[in-house]
Amino acid sequence: MKAVVITDPGGGPEVLQVKEVDDPEIKDDEVLIRVEASALNLADTSQRKGYYPAPPGCSPYPGLECSGVVEAVGKLVTRWKAGDLVCALLGGGGYAEKVAVPEGQVLPVPANVSLRDAASFPEVACTVWSTVFMSSRLSAGETFLIHGGSSGIGTFAIQIAKYHGIRVFVTAGSDEKLAFCKNLGADVDINYKTEDFVERRNLDCLAYEGRLFIIGFQGGFLTEVNLTGLLLRRLTVQAAGLRYRSYESKAAIVREVEKNVWPAITEGKVKPVVFKYFPLSEAAEAHRLIESSKHIGKILLLP
Numbered sequence: 001m002k003a004v005v006i007t008d009p010g011g012g013p014e015v016l017q018v019k020e021v022d023d024p025e026i027k028d029d030e031v032l033i034r035v036e037a038s039a040l041n042l043a044d045t046s047q048r049k050g051y052y053p054a055p056p057g058c059s060p061y062p063g064l065e066c067s068g069v070v071e072a073v074g075k076l077v078t079r080w081k082a083g084d085l086v087c088a089l090l091g092g093g094g095y096a097e098k099v100a101v102p103e104g105q106v107l108p109v110p111a112n113v114s115l116r117d118a119a120s121f122p123e124v125a126c127t128v129w130s131t132v133f134m135s136s137r138l139s140a141g142e143t144f145l146i147h148g149g150s151s152g153i154g155t156f157a158i159q160i161a162k163y164h165g166i167r168v169f170v171t172a173g174s175d176e177k178l179a180f181c182k183n184l185g186a187d188v189d190i191n192y193k194t195e196d197f198v199e200r201r202n203l204d205c206l207a208y209e210g211r212l213f214i215i216g217f218q219g220g221f222l223t224e225v226n227l228t229g230l231l232l233r234r235l236t237v238q239a240a241g242l243r244y245r246s247y248e249s250k251a252a253i254v255r256e257v258e259k260n261v262w263p264a265i266t267e268g269k270v271k272p273v274v275f276k277y278f279p280l281s282e283a284a285e286a287h288r289l290i291e292s293s294k295h296i297g298k299i300l301l302l303p
């Protein structure tokens with residue numbers, strides 16, 4: 001099959017090259033998917049740069065999610081069969097014509113969404129649902145501040161939060177991006193480049209019993225904070241990454257996503273936000289785009 005190979009880890013986008021590689025072999029509990037589309041995540045650029053390798057046992061090629069058609073199933077797989085239209089959360093390997101994935105990380109393509117665009121959902125849905133909803137218990141009537149409102153993660157988070165009756169604030173770096181977020185349902189928008197986002201630091205703006213959930217470090221890893229607010233206002237600060245969770249943990253998240261997020265997509269209340277499609281052979285161009293931050297929503301690769 002063809003796959004995008006990181007020919008020189010640590011390099012720029014040009015190190016992403018389509019090569020002929022061996023087809024994946026499925027284990028007994030795995031599903032082989034013929035990929036219709038894969039979506040980019042910023043993590044893919046970190047993998048290309050050499051500091052975010054695939055977890056042991058996962059495909060070494062980039063790509064944390066895909067959609068496609070089931071081509072074969074292992075002998076212990078019960079839910080899926082050849083021909084099913086699916087999308088999946090991957091540990092790697094989406095930038096390829098085929099990928100093998102544990103059956104618990106596979107989801108049906110939701111009604112209302114094309115097979116191609118279904119690739120835009122698994123990573124954002126599992127990240128957002130497992131963090132602010134499952135861990136931080138975000139619930140109806142609360143207020144949710146999303147940084148990077150126009151990102152792949154942000155455009156999904158706005159929609160699913162509004163669906164669950166939550167008031168949504170967003171930050172983004174341009175008025176055009178903020179207008180898009182408003183259109184998706186955001187109640188309050190803040191341009192963090194032109195407005196002073198508090199005094200406005202993250203901990204200071206939390207309510208009593210507020211929760212700060214960190215999923216990324218776009219602004220850098222190091223900071224200095226005054227912790228007294230945590231004690232006085234009973235705040236929680238938490239962080240989590242999805243990629244290195246166990247198969248069991250990912251399967252549990254995928255089940256919750258199917259139960260709580262898929263109905264919103266099926267009802268048309270949460271829509272895919274796809275900025276641009278690239279052929280697999282232009283993976284380098286797609287990486288240049290995501291690194292430019294000019295996009296809104298997701299970028300898809302088509303084998």
Ligand SMILES: NC(=O)c1ccc[n+]([C@@H]2O[C@H](COP(=O)([O-])OP(=O)(O)OC[C@H]3O[C@@H](n4cnc5c(N)ncnc54)[C@H](OP(=O)(O)O)[C@@H]3O)[C@@H](O)[C@H]2O)c1
Nearest residue numbers: 041042127148151152153172173215216218219240241242
């Ligand atoms: N923990 C996990 O399991 C997990 C899973 C998936 C993604 N993530 C993280 O979630 C974040 C979004 O991922 P994505 O794939 O959706 O990325 P994306 O679509 O590329 O979006 C990244 C966004 O970050 C914004 N940004 C850049 N620098 C910023 C800064 N200093 N302060 C505030 N915003 C900034 C950019 O928009 P502006 O123009 O507004 O700056 C851009 O839209 C990334 O940090 C990623 O690593 C974490």
